[in-house]
Amino acid sequence: MAVGSWQSGAxxxxxxxxQAGDLFVGLAGENVDxxxxxxxxxxxxxxxxxxxxxxxxxxxxxxxxxxxxxxxRLAREWRRELGCPAIGIAGSTGKTSxxxxxAAMLRPAKRVHATPENWNTEIxxxxxxLAAKRGTEVLVLEMAMRGEGQVAELARTAAPQVGxxxxxxxxxxxxxxxxxxxxxxxxELIAELPADGTAVLPAAEPLLEPxxxxxxxxxxxxxxxxxxxxxxxxxxxxxxxxxxxxxACAALACARAVxxxxxxxIDVEFSKLxxxxxxxxxxxxxxxxxYNANPMSMRAALENLASAPAARRIAVxxxxxxxxxxxxxxxxxxxxxxxxxxxxxxxxxxxxxxxxGYDGEHYSVATPEEAGALLDEVSxxxxxxxxxxxxxxxxxxxxx
Numbered sequence: 001m002a003v004g005s006w007q008s009g010a011x012x013x014x015x016x017x018x019q020a021g022d023l024f025v026g027l028a029g030e031n032v033d034x035x036x037x038x039x040x041x042x043x044x045x046x047x048x049x050x051x052x053x054x055x056x057x058x059x060x061x062x063x064x065x066x067x068x069x070x071x072x073r074l075a076r077e078w079r080r081e082l083g084c085p086a087i088g089i090a091g092s093t094g095k096t097s098x099x100x101x102x103a104a105m106l107r108p109a110k111r112v113h114a115t116p117e118n119w120n121t122e123i124x125x126x127x128x129x130l131a132a133k134r135g136t137e138v139l140v141l142e143m144a145m146r147g148e149g150q151v152a153e154l155a156r157t158a159a160p161q162v163g164x165x166x167x168x169x170x171x172x173x174x175x176x177x178x179x180x181x182x183x184x185x186x187x188e189l190i191a192e193l194p195a196d197g198t199a200v201l202p203a204a205e206p207l208l209e210p211x212x213x214x215x216x217x218x219x220x221x222x223x224x225x226x227x228x229x230x231x232x233x234x235x236x237x238x239x240x241x242x243x244x245x246x247x248a249c250a251a252l253a254c255a256r257a258v259x260x261x262x263x264x265x266i267d268v269e270f271s272k273l274x275x276x277x278x279x280x281x282x283x284x285x286x287x288x289x290x291y292n293a294n295p296m297s298m299r300a301a302l303e304n305l306a307s308a309p310a311a312r313r314i315a316v317x318x319x320x321x322x323x324x325x326x327x328x329x330x331x332x333x334x335x336x337x338x339x340x341x342x343x344x345x346x347x348x349x350x351x352x353x354x355x356x357g358y359d360g361e362h363y364s365v366a367t368p369e370e371a372g373a374l375l376d377e378v379s380x381x382x383x384x385x386x387x388x389x390x391x392x393x394x395x396x397x398x399x400x
Contacts, residue, residue: 001048001062001074009047011071011130013123020045025071026052027123035067068123072157075126079139079159082132085258086139088158090151090189091166092182093297094247095120096271098166099142101244102251104269105235105262106138114140117271118291121146125154138258147175148185155192162257163189164200166250168207169296173324180207187211198257200250219257221249227256234263241275243300273396275304280399283381285310290387290395293320295330299337301388306340311382315341316371316398318389319350332356341386343378347371348393368397 009021015037018024024046026035035051038061042049048060050067064070079086087102089095096118103114113132119125120142132139143154155163168183176182183205190199190211198217201208203225212218221227227249237248248266255262270276273291280286289301298320305313315338323330331350335357338344344362346354352364363378365371375398379385387395 001050011074011127012041012046013071013127015041015044018044018046020047022046023048023050025050025067027067027071028052071126071130072122075129075157076159078132079129079157082129082134082136082139084137084139085162086141086158086160087162087164087254087258088141088143088155088160088189089164089166089254090143090145090186091164092145092169092171092186093294093300094166094243095142095144096291097244097274098164098247098251099140100270100274101248101266101268102254103140104266105251105255106140106258106260107267108262108264109260110137110258111135112138112140115142118142118144120144120154122150122153122157126157129158138260143189145182145185146172148181149188151185152188152192155189159194160189160192160197161194162198162200162254163193164250164254165189165202165205165208166247167202167296168205169294170323170326170330171294171296172322173326174322177324183207184211190216200253200257202250217257219253221253222246225249227253236265238266238268241300241304243304244275275301278399280379282379284379284383284385286385286387286399288387288396288399290318290389290391290393292391293318293389294323295320295334298334298388301386302334302337302341305384305386308384310384311380312342312384313340314343314345314375314379314383314385316345316347316375316385316387316395317351317354318347318368318393318395319353321350321390321392328353328356345371345374347389347395347398351389351393368393368395369400371395372398372400 011023018041024041038049038051050062053063106112113136115128119128141158203220203222219226276288278286331353335354346364389395
């Protein structure tokens with residue numbers, strides 16, 4: 001099957017979302033095999049379906065040994081046909097916010113297609129590429145890292161000319177064991193860049209030094225780097241948080257690498273649950289920064305909470321998952337960092353570890369729903385509340 005041969009429809013992996021002209025790809029999940037729903041997709045008007053061999057279906061059916069591999073092949077083919085520059089973004093924290101900032105910098109000058117929300121996996125990234133319209137001038141592609149080889153696999157699909165490794169920190173340590181291996185895994189993006197590519201790296205990250213390449217351009221960002229906060233002077237940014245200023249430096253370096261030097265107002269629309277502010281009745285401000293959490297992003301969120309004006313500061317923290325043998329230490333240190341908060345509410349058993357480093361007013365609950373009920377009792381007008389924890393905790397449920 002040639003890419004684009006399914007008329008003008010989209011590529012879908014959920015049969016319930018199929019519309020006339022779409023291509024449905026039946027992917028195998030842990031509990032359900034999507035190929036079992038191919039008939040439903042055809043009945044909904046799908047142009048065709050990609051399924052496992054031996055489906056027994058009739059119609060425009062493409063049987064393959066591995067539907068996921070076929071999805072990735074189609075994405076690579078469409079990527080080549082688009083022919084535009086692509087920017088890949090890897091790193092331990094802040095990838096989605098940086099992607100949002102970079103896309104906003106590029107849009108006044110280029111037709112940009114960027115990763116929606118968190119479509120950054122071996123499934124989401126191909127779907128992102130396949131959703132790009134003909135005439136796209138720059139692709140901005142976020143790349144998740146959950147184990148060795150994953151970033152390399154994503155980079156081979158995305159074929160980026162520019163590769164940003166935003167930072168290196170403790171993440172997925174249950175899989176990788178050490179921060180050094182985290183660095184090596186994120187640096188797979190550098191290894192996959194073409195000879196005329198550009199690597200964008202933090203200036204102060206020695207763990208990435210062994211992975212620099214002499215045959216490509218390398219641009220650094222942050223204090224002491226090629227692109228610093230001073231370079232942002234021509235931009236009107238809708239944020240002041242130090243971590244997002246650093247993200248903006250990285251984004252600017254990437255924009256310049258594809259020939260865009262933005263200026264003026266930058267209209268950034270951040271993805272959901274990444275620092276999203278909600279005003280509650282009664283004058284309480286809640287910051288939903290709970291899409292995910294690791295020690296780096298937790299520190300940034302707590303520093304932002306401490307520096308924000310508020311009558312009182314309340315930290316509602318869920319646990320940080322997948323930190324391996326050092327989990328207790330990382331939670332204790334985060335508890336210490338929460339010391340400038342007036343109240344700490346821990347959610348779940350893992351989060352109790354924050355209390356080893358925190359000696360202020362505190363409460364512990366088992367679920368986000370219980371945290372929400374408690375917050376209703378203890379919050380007052382003028383309070384600022386941070387919700388921060390790993391995705392598996394689901395802290396957004398604090399708000400009902």
